[in-house]
Amino acid sequence: MKIALESSSLFFKNYTGIPFYIHNLYNSLKDIDAIDPYLAFRLKRKFKKKSDFQKNLLNNKHLWHLNNFALTTTKFDVAHSLHSPFLNFSSSLKVATVHDLAVHLPQFKSYELTTPYFEKKRMALFKDFSKKADVIITVSEATKQDFLSFFNYPEDRIHAIPLAPSLKAQQNNKTNNDLLKEFNVAPKTYFISLGGVSLRKNTLNLIKGYALSKESQNKKLIITGKIESKHYSPVFNFIKENSLENKIVITGYLSSEKLAALYKNAAAFLFPTFYEGFGIPILEAMLAELPVLTSNTGAAPETSKNHAALVNPFKPEDIAAGIERLSTITEDQIKQAKQFATTFTWERTAQKTKMVYEKYM
Numbered sequence: 001m002k003i004a005l006e007s008s009s010l011f012f013k014n015y016t017g018i019p020f021y022i023h024n025l026y027n028s029l030k031d032i033d034a035i036d037p038y039l040a041f042r043l044k045r046k047f048k049k050k051s052d053f054q055k056n057l058l059n060n061k062h063l064w065h066l067n068n069f070a071l072t073t074t075k076f077d078v079a080h081s082l083h084s085p086f087l088n089f090s091s092s093l094k095v096a097t098v099h100d101l102a103v104h105l106p107q108f109k110s111y112e113l114t115t116p117y118f119e120k121k122r123m124a125l126f127k128d129f130s131k132k133a134d135v136i137i138t139v140s141e142a143t144k145q146d147f148l149s150f151f152n153y154p155e156d157r158i159h160a161i162p163l164a165p166s167l168k169a170q171q172n173n174k175t176n177n178d179l180l181k182e183f184n185v186a187p188k189t190y191f192i193s194l195g196g197v198s199l200r201k202n203t204l205n206l207i208k209g210y211a212l213s214k215e216s217q218n219k220k221l222i223i224t225g226k227i228e229s230k231h232y233s234p235v236f237n238f239i240k241e242n243s244l245e246n247k248i249v250i251t252g253y254l255s256s257e258k259l260a261a262l263y264k265n266a267a268a269f270l271f272p273t274f275y276e277g278f279g280i281p282i283l284e285a286m287l288a289e290l291p292v293l294t295s296n297t298g299a300a301p302e303t304s305k306n307h308a309a310l311v312n313p314f315k316p317e318d319i320a321a322g323i324e325r326l327s328t329i330t331e332d333q334i335k336q337a338k339q340f341a342t343t344f345t346w347e348r349t350a351q352k353t354k355m356v357y358e359k360y361m
Contacts, residue, residue, distance in 0.1 A: 028350035096133040100277025139278040140299035192266040196225025209319025263288040286341035307337035
């Protein structure tokens with residue numbers, strides 16, 4: 001079975017959830033004997049500057065496409081749109097993955113989670129999915145229900161297939177020690193949060209909740225990930241006004257190796273994001289044997305499945321109370337959470353995706 005996987009998002013500068021999904025799904029599908037996957041890229045990407053990693057992608061089976069026309073003589077049984085654009089190959093089974101609809105949900109309209117241009121562009125993509133896809137895959141039941149709230153699409157042709165952790169455990173003690181020195185922390189004396197400075201990841205309320213909690217007296221907060229300049233000023237001002245400069249460390253984007261080292265030595269993982277379509281970092285923190293705090297919105301409760309402290313992300317005082325509850329989580333509960341997280345693998349995601357292909361061929 002030949003599969004064209006629309007993978008243009010692999011040319012993003014920094015890897016986040018969607019590129020990791022594409023990369024891991026492709027590698028896991030390759031390991032299935034009945035599947036012959038190809039990476040499909042927009043033709044315009046061929047002529048743009050590429051990193052060494054992106055150049056290496058082209059050592060895999062791949063094709064270029066232009067205006068839904070595959071620039072190859074190879075015929076594909078399945079055209080799977082893993083993000084954007086929609087891959088509308090006329091002779092193929094058309095499958096589309098929906099990751100989340102957060103920017104379109106009415107409860108977030110006033111927050112302006114993205115630009116009007118991006119919101120309009122994303123909605124046009126989902127409309128394409130709803131009209132042209134033979135089958136849709138969502139990354140959670142929550143995302144499935146969100147999609148159905150916008151589009152009249154047959155519910156029995158939408159399949160929720162969970163994702164899996166991408167971050168590997170850190171074993172390099174030198175990296176661990178160097179990183180702790182760099183950020184002036186000792187093991188278990190800090191919380192870690194992933195998502196950078198972002199409105200959607202709820203950075204400001206996270207910091208407000210941390211500042212309100214008693215735990216802020218003896219633990220630092222390290223925030224990693226992309227810094228959105230548009231939302232940095234309110235965060236920086238709050239830190240300065242409340243004399244938190246020596247308590248909060250904002251690292252910016254870190255390599256997977258450094259991030260894994262910070263996970264290994266943290267006291268707990270704080271992730272009170274406004275909305276997640278799935279929430280891979282929740283599982284990665286569980287695998288690192290960290291107590292987890294996350295939101296009671298979106299797919300976070302579904303992904304954490306009673307193994308995390310859930311909080312209202314809109315209320316800093318609730319986040320503060322949740323942070324203080326983390327100290328009551330027992331070693332047995334942490335082990336149970338880790339065991340739960342190990343059930344999520346990219347091999348399982350690939351097998352379930354293959355089953356969807358086969359069902360509609």
